[in-house]
Amino acid sequence: MSPVTVILAAVLLPVLAAGLVLFLGRWPNLREAVPIATGTALFAMIYSLMDVVRSGEVVRYSLIEVVPGVDLALHIEPLGVLFALVASFLWPVTTLYAVGYMRGHHEENQTRFFTFFAISIGAAMGVAFSANLFTLFAFYEVLTLCTFPLVTHHQTEEARNAGRIYLGILLTTSIAFQLLAIIWAWQVAGTVDFVRGGFLEGTASPLVLNVLLVLFVFGVGKAAVMPFHRWLPAAMVAPTPVSALLHAVAVVKAGVFTVLKVAVYVFGLDLMGELAVTPWLAWTAAATILIGSLVAFTKDNLKARLAYSTISQLSYIVLGAMLANAYGIIGGGMHIAMHAFGKITLFFAAGAIMVAAHEKKISRMHGLGRTMPFTFGAFFIGSLSIIGVPPAGGSWSKWYLGMGTMEAGQVGLLAVLMVSSLLGLVYLLEVPIRAFFSPPPPDSRRPDDVHEAPLPVLIAIGITATATVALFVNPGPFHELMTLLVTP
Amino acid sequence: MSHDESLHPDRMDGSRPEGPPLGPYAWWSHPAAERPRIWDDPANVRKLLIGFYIACAVLVLLELVVDRHEYHPWEAIFGFHAWYGFAACWMLVVIAKQMRRVLMRSEDYYDVD
């Protein structure tokens, strides 16, 4: 299969799968087999792109010229392949999980759910492979919109408010800042095509370029840099597989991916390093890292805690981009994958607890570990990755991010990374350890029939938890891709 | 672990010293129900102590007999290690006892929020 076919298929297959899901709505087993099969095939196809990336061959495919000089186009480059690999691997796994979760939880409108789920993946693929800012922005917005029905799945008043915040922040930032920045970039540079090393250098005054960088960073609301993070905890009203999708796979990763892509392909690391605003943005990300962790401490609702943890972790990647050096980019890019596997494990576990024991609050999970050892064990492993300690993949991205901070001469930022690890340690590990070693709350009248979640849920958790550890032993293609990205 | 049910404190007498509950393998004794052990007899303790005092004296006096290397000038002082050891331990305890005034807290000091 030619590389162009693969990237076209990457975008179209999920959408076709969505159509098929809609069509097969009446036969749940068949309906859910579609995304799993498609996702697996997709992953295999995208993996085959590794060779293209290794060869350094330039593959660009223009679908259509939208306005003169701006086309809807896809291309293949390492960062995009990394993101696509992560998303296409986790899509079938999440679907498998969702099968167990949605049925176990007796959710309604499952067909609609799986349909939009598949479309979201298609949009994420579009983001991953987009060849210019316009295409990226288009898929970015499509992703925002087609996750909206997922966030508001329950159609309650709460869901409606959450949907408002979700859409409000994501659209506001993307239109008011990101789009403005994109058009501005086009205005000064006459192009929006991604070029390794960037295309903005020397096109405008430093002031304008500084402003542009700020607009880009805050315009990518999906990266949840404070103060534009509120959508993320709000979106927690969604069913847990959606939270997993939003926080680990598609949405947030599309955000930080965009930030990295802008750093490498729009500004270029050299220019980034020269701009006065870059360190300030790095510190903004650092502040987000710390504040996010601190807020996570105060949350008793497990999903809310995970949401703030995500906010904090995303800024690792933004920070990596703002370090403006190769290590930072490698670390940031690898963290896309590492955080994805770790955090999705955590969300899977949180959902499993909801399905099996109907508990959302951490303080009410004490003692549950004995009945759900597998789930909480996986939670423990996922936590290790987020904290960034062995034997979990998060260690590698932390290593490279740390190298990046030192390359940038910012010991303070290194300290922030380390402090954040310690904070993560406490607020994440509290959950499984309390579950294993503390007695159940005195007033809890847990039914005796609480046991582990349905099998598909457990399989999914097992896959991601194993992957988290495997990525420590061998971070595999992710490190290779990022190295290819920064090696000229 | 076998333990004699008849000696269980709840059946022997109601009094027990303060403290946390005993572990599963322990019980309380009724002194009258046991045969006396070696250190229950104060005479034995006294014998031990006397032997100990003699040993101490012998150890110091040995210095007169034995040719001892001196690695440090202070070691030239007669019985240096003996009195240093004695003074060190005495001082240690006296100072530590005074430290209690500042450092001692109730057992649940950290548990109270």
Place this chain on the structure above:
Amino acid sequence: MWIDLPPFILLFVGGVLAAVTRGTLRKSIMLAVPILGGLNLIGVEHGARFQYEVAGQTLTLFRPDGLSLLFGYLFHLAAFIGNLFALHLTDEEGATLQHSSALLYAGSALGAVFAGDLITMFVFWELLAFTSVFLIWARGTERSYRTGFRYLVIHVLSGVLLLSGAIIRAQETGSIEFGNIGLDGSLGAWLILISFGIKAAFPLAHNWLTDSYPESTATGAVFLSAFTTKVAIYGLARGYAGTEMLVYIGAVMTAFPIFYAVIENDLRRVLGYSMINQIGFMVTGIGLGTALGVNGAVAHAFNDVIFKGLLFMTMGSVLRQTGRINGSDLGGLYKTMPWTAAFCIVGAASISAFPLFSGFASKSMVMAAALEEGHSIVWLVLLFAAAGVFHHAGIKIPFFAFYGHDSGIRTTDPPKNMLVAMGISAVLCIVIGTFPEQTLYRILPFEGGYHPYDVTHVLTQTQLLFFGALAFVGLQKFHIYPAELRSINIDVEWLYRWVAPRIVGGVGSLVSRIDGAVRGTAVSAARRVIAVGSRDHAGEGLLARTWPTGSMLLWVAILLVGYITFYLAR
């Protein structure tokens, strides 16, 4: 050596197997794994190998040499004794968790001492914390939960400092090799030293040890005492031998904990303080940096694992058999736990460095090295500490637990496996103490003979200890000796267990109040803006209402006049 593999692999495999097997099979695994691993190390070829390319880094997983091999043997031995001691555990006591984490913990320690680079070191450094903490949590009490978390936070802090240091060194030197580092003024070297220092329980960073070991399970404390601090000693010996600062740090470490030990009630915590004191001797030896000093340090580390393990085993037995561990609650146990009492005395004699017991053979090396290097004051401090440790670990522990006032508690000696484990340790203490040159000295990393048994040495040491004991007798007789009281003593941990929570609480509530006020202001400001906007734009507002035609016309006229005026007035 039959199979050339990094030693941690076998123990990790054992740890996993221990988690999935039960009964006799598991017991066999628990005993066989350390034995096989230890035997496999015999005759191992020196030199770095098992280099593993990952994420652009070359990791060296196995680097046996004189220094690391000594620790390698030691850790296998400790794992064997510890496993034997814990072999009786039942599932209700969390056998699976404890067995599994014990083997993984031992494996991590082996991984760390055989690590050839800083990243591998970091990996096992963190694993040490994450595998061992379960031995604390397995106690299952609220207190052990909290203690375990403090333990974990401090050790992960140590880990991230090591990582930061490694990152900085990698940036500065371009290499992640772990060799002699030394304090060269670079931030990286300092961070790594602090990291090691935390794990080695340097003063001010020592409290995790006395906080957590007493809260671990009866059998878990044996493992805890064996590995973590010894890996740190290994790290210091490898990276910072001859760093003069360590001489003084070590001296302080020997001296200050004994004051605490005297007034401490929890006997396992007393052991914790005495452990810091013993580590002090090792740190001093490493700081001296001479062959004798470093040999003495690692030899003492070797012995400490055995005799401190023995003491923790005896106290663990007491805890298991009586459910109590406070000096104020115990006494007179020699009557029903004679074997345990005897083993305890052997351990006490060893830690006190009585001639013919193991401590004597190693502690005197460090003290001799201090004198050789002309550190008179340090030598006096060490001498003081040597007397002091006898006072609390050598006398206080056995006296208050097994003799002294009869508490009335009756029990029995612990199960056979525990007795055998203690017996093996006791025998080792005596054998090494009696024949050091035939046993321990052979595996020391550096050349240079040392002969502990000369008349002067034996005599002076015996004098020191006997007169220390005399002081104890005198203090008891005159009722000066402080009674064991049901109490705790505040230490450095007061800062993070009492002061910090209150500061955080205060700052937190202040921040949340400010946050609330800012948010409130922002929301009400936004409301006001919306209200102002809505006044004219909503419902029948100025700009939203349906205007009468006449008013519209008026507007048109005004606009027209405006335009014309504007145009003509240009």
Place this chain on the structure above:
Amino acid sequence: MSDHLPVLLVVVPLIAAPIAALIRSVRLSWLIACGASWWALYAAWGLLSRVRGGEVISYALGGWPAPYGIEYRVDAVNAWVILIVAAIASVATPYAYQSVRREVESDRVSLFYSAWILCLTGLLGISVTGDVFNVFVFLEISSLSAYALISLGQDRRALTSAYQYLIMGSIGATFIVIGIGLMYIMTGTLNMMDLSERLPAVMDTRAIPVAFAFLTVGFSLKLALFPLHLWLPNAYTFAPSAVTAFIAATATKVAVYMMLRFFFTVFGAAFAFDVMQVDLILLPLALVAILSTSLVAIHQQNVKRLLAYSSVAQIGYMILGVSLASVAGLTAGLLHLFNHALMKGALFMAMGCVMYRVGSVRIDAMAGLGKKMPWTMAAFVVGGLSIIGVPLTVGFISKWYLVQAALAAGLWWVAALVMVGSLMAVIYIWRVVEVAYLSPAPDGDGVAEAPLAMLIPLWVLVAANVYFGVNAGLTTEVATRAAEILMGVTS
């Protein structure tokens, strides 16, 4: 025949109108209306393909040459506007059939179509003619028929709204005719090209600036520039749904065209912007229009009224582009002329479907429609996204050019305000979407999907929204060409 296209464009509908009125059959008069609008589309396309390359068609009506007779003059600018009008008409007319049957009393339907065709004729005539007085004549034709169409609305208030529109529209027309008169007095000609040649000689007189002022106010009234938009919301709200869709998508566009034609062709950009500095008035008013009326739209409860206010805001975008007085700005304005017609047409048609089934277009009446009328509401969502300016829709293309033009002029704050306007659009569109999809539907009201005859035209427009959003090559090319002609730049 193609030589006579300019006149046939107008004459065919002009003849069709009375026929439609005379045939008292609903179906036949509708068919005639369809035929007329499709003919117009055919002719418009023919004209556009001829002038795309830069050619200018000059057609002397009745054979009288230019300065004496009436000249129909077609270049890229008006061919573009003609295409917009014709295209919308040819979609809206088929749509009207069902909608009108429901909303207009049956004995008036053939009159309705007659007025419909007349209105179309007027709009086409304004666009095609090169004679300023002829502009006024066609303006009156279109306006009067529009008043009639609006007054046919079901609601009682339709009549008062139409009346108000009539007063205001007439004033606007009057002002325009005053302006034209003044120019005629000063130059003695009514032909646009002649005027543009003769006006410079008399620029310094007081009469010309006064004429310019009258024209400015007149056009502003007709195109509903803030604050002269007050007639518009009610007219759009209470008119029959099909009328709203048609007029909203065309009438104001043609008014914008008139303004462009007078400012740029007749007076010349130099006079209008450098001498008269009309941009100093237009730019602030455009910005206020965008922000203020969007805010009003946010507060509306009636969705048609909401969309009406949104239209005023969107006109602000067009005028903003014009006021930049650059090729880029004009391109943006002209693009939005077309794009806004597509999106607002689609949105009003969707509301027509709702009106047809539910009988109300208040927001609370939308509850649960996402499920009951999935195609209609999906169309509304796409149209709404287009208004917001989401990529892959035409709204995005407009915004892209407009912001770029503002940035090129160094007006970054204007660019930012344009974005703010988009965000306000998010709010008012999403209020509707939220209710339609997230509120539970009232039980058992038997609301079903709109008839296919309405859905197909609606979805044609929706498809156009997406098609021209993804492939904007044609639209940008023509808009740029038109802008260049207006600015007098030759490429």
